[in-house]
Amino acid sequence: MLPIRIPVPAIFHSEEREAPFDECLVCEKALRDGSTEYLVEKAFRQFDEFDVRETVFEYAICLSCHLEIVESFSDLSRTRCEDYFDEHVDLPERAARLFAPQSPADHAGEDADPPNDARLHPPATGSPPVDVDDWLDTCVVHGTPVDDLDEYQVLGHCVGDELVLTHLPVVIGGTAMDDLTGLLSNETLDELGGFRDEYFGLPPELKQDLSGPVVA
Numbered sequence: 001m002l003p004i005r006i007p008v009p010a011i012f013h014s015e016e017r018e019a020p021f022d023e024c025l026v027c028e029k030a031l032r033d034g035s036t037e038y039l040v041e042k043a044f045r046q047f048d049e050f051d052v053r054e055t056v057f058e059y060a061i062c063l064s065c066h067l068e069i070v071e072s073f074s075d076l077s078r079t080r081c082e083d084y085f086d087e088h089v090d091l092p093e094r095a096a097r098l099f100a101p102q103s104p105a106d107h108a109g110e111d112a113d114p115p116n117d118a119r120l121h122p123p124a125t126g127s128p129p130v131d132v133d134d135w136l137d138t139c140v141v142h143g144t145p146v147d148d149l150d151e152y153q154v155l156g157h158c159v160g161d162e163l164v165l166t167h168l169p170v171v172i173g174g175t176a177m178d179d180l181t182g183l184l185s186n187e188t189l190d191e192l193g194g195f196r197d198e199y200f201g202l203p204p205e206l207k208q209d210l211s212g213p214v215v216a
């Protein structure tokens with residue numbers, strides 16, 4: 001199945017720049033020339049009582065820089081993270097569900113006009129419409145609805161100005177991030193600590209919560 005691509009939705013834009021990311025955090029390579037593949041990771045906290053969501057950190061990283069970081073992880077950390085996802089996430093099921101053709105009944109009662117909702121982007125001719133919110137409505141590991149998560153991260157795979165829909169993008173809730181962090185070796189945690197210090201310079205009370213580029 002060919003991946004569907006849609007224009008990069010706002011949730012994967014840089015909040016700081018109020019625009020799509022345009023360079024790799026690490027090598028500063030231009031990302032929007034249309035041929036460079038990159039990942040966008042953003043972490044949010046939300047405060048129900050104030051109906052507020054804040055971005056804790058955000059970055060885009062090209063796939064070659066990302067690969068270097070993943071390769072810097074210890075074998076133990078990589079194996080444990082892979083096992084964790086194998087155990088908790090059924091990616092084929094996820095893909096089948098997300099890409100399932102929608103029956104007309106799914107849209108019964110909706111406006112019959114072509115959707116002009118910004119979340120809906122017509123994919124290639126002949127394919128059903130997709131709504132990226134379907135990819136991002138629950139934690140990929142625990143199934144917790146995003147609205148019920150105090151903290152979560154989103155991860156998306158982009159090429160140029162487009163987001164590629166595969167098993168990504170995903171939401172990973174705070175609990176699952178904690179699980180993953182707990183699986184990392186001390187060596188890997190040191191690597192990630194170095195990454196955070198170098199690129200984010202966050203206050204210490206925030207640093208301990210952040211895992212950095214663990215998954216892709």
Ligand SMILES: [Zn+2]
Pocket residue numbers: 024025026027028029061062063064065066
């Ligand atoms: Zn790079």
